[in-house]
Every structure is written in C-alpha cells, then in structure tokens.
Amino acid sequence: MTIVFTVYFFIIGMLITSFTNVVGLRIPVGESIVRPRSHCPNCGHVLGALELTPVLGYLALRGKCRVCQLPISAKYPALELLGGVLYAYAFYQFGWSMQFVLTLILTSLLFILVMSDLAYMLVPNKILLFFLPISLIVRYLSPYENWYNPIIGGIVGFSLLFAIFLASRQGMGAGDVKLFGLLGIFLGPLDVVIALFVSAFVGSIIGLTLLGLKRVERKQPIPFVPSIAIGTLLTYYFADDWVTLYLDLFL
Secondary structure (H helix, E strand, C coil), X not given: CHHHHHHHHHHHHXXXXXXXXXXXXXXXXXXXXXXXXXXXXXXXXXXXXXXXXXXXXXXXXXXXXXXXXXXXXCHHXXXXXXXXXXXXXXXXXXXXXXXXXXXXXXXXXXXXXXXXXXXXXXXXXXXXXXXXXHHHHHHHHCCCCCCCHXXXXXXXXHHXXXXXXXHCCCCCCHHHHHHHHHHHHHHCHHHHHHHHHHHHHHHHXXXXXXXXXXXXXXXXXXXXXXXXXXXXXXXXXXXXXXXXXXXXXXX
C-alpha cells in the first residue's frame, strides 16, 4: 500500500503545484485565483482540461499555445514534476502523520513563493500572513522538543536575515527577511541557521553559474527565493544527518 499511496501523492503533488503556480502568479498582482479561468496571456485562449493537465498538457501541446503558438515556459511542467516528486517523497518519509501534513504545507508555501519571485521578484505579505497561523497550529500538533521551539525559530530566522538586510544596505529584499521568520517556525532555531548557510551556498552556485553562462550581468538582482527553497528543503530532510555526521567526525 505504501507504493500505491506514494504514486497517489505524486499525482496529487503535481495537481497542487499546478495550482500553486497560479497562486504565485496572481496574488502578487492582486488578481483572483478563481477568475478569470487560466488562459494564454497572449491571445486569451481559455485552457481546456487537457491543457490544464500537469506535465501531460505541456507535452501534448508541444510547449506551445494551441491557438497562437506562443511558447509556454518549461518552468511550469518542471515545477509540477518536482512538486509530484516532493509530495511523494514526503509521504514515503513520514507516512500518515502531522509531520507529513507540515511538510506538505511547507512545500506548497515554497512553490508559491518561488513562482512569485521568478515572475515578479516579490514575496507577497498576503501569502506569508496566510501561512503564519497555519504553520503555528500544525507545528504545535507535530512532534517537537518543547512548546517554545517554533517561536524561538521564528525569532532567530527573522533576526538573522534582518541583520544581513541592514548590513548589506538593503541588498537583500525585505520579503526574504520575513520569509525566514516564517521558515524558522517550520524548522526551529538550529535548523533555520543551517538553512541560511545552505541557501547562501546554493545561491552562490546559481549566481556564478548564471554569470558563467552570461544569463545575468554583475550586480543584476537575482531571485533568491529559489535558493532559499532548495536550502530549506535540504535542511528540513537532512539536517539531522549532517549534525550527526559532524559530531561523529569532530567530537
């Protein structure tokens, strides 16, 4: 049954990620996530059921609008496929538990903000405020060391990024600061610090790669949320293993 449910959540993950893509594109510009229906931004063609099917719709259309032939960005099916993998892995890792629910909420939050940052370089307050009470409630229903751990994690995450924000003379976006405060609730005080370093490392790799490929110029702003998302999820799943390995090697 584990395999069956893993496949099930792979499909569910793709469907939900397709929806989070819509949320990440519409909320920052004040649009409803319900109306109008999904459509081609060039010709206005309203997408049908097949066209809205995650990944398969993109393949069936060969990456172009059926009416005007405008190319469809490959980031949409790529994120949908990744969402399916992450949802399936979350179930495989945690099974039927509150930790599984917490993981799905965190993953969905990150997908929304990645899309928003890629499209507009914005981390909308509306999204953060929506997920804040949800994260606190589910976090307190999940296994944790003590009742104040999520609160301290939020304070540590916000404070660290706020200090960097001030030191860099606002070279980092204020949205990233608030996001790390929210991530601290999910991760706790130790893991949010680890996530910061991992995110910075990932961001450096991405930035250097883009510079090497001449996709960006020096001092050109680069969306940081994708790096934060990668660093956060790596930390969320593997931080305990990293700490154990460190203690075994050096203590």
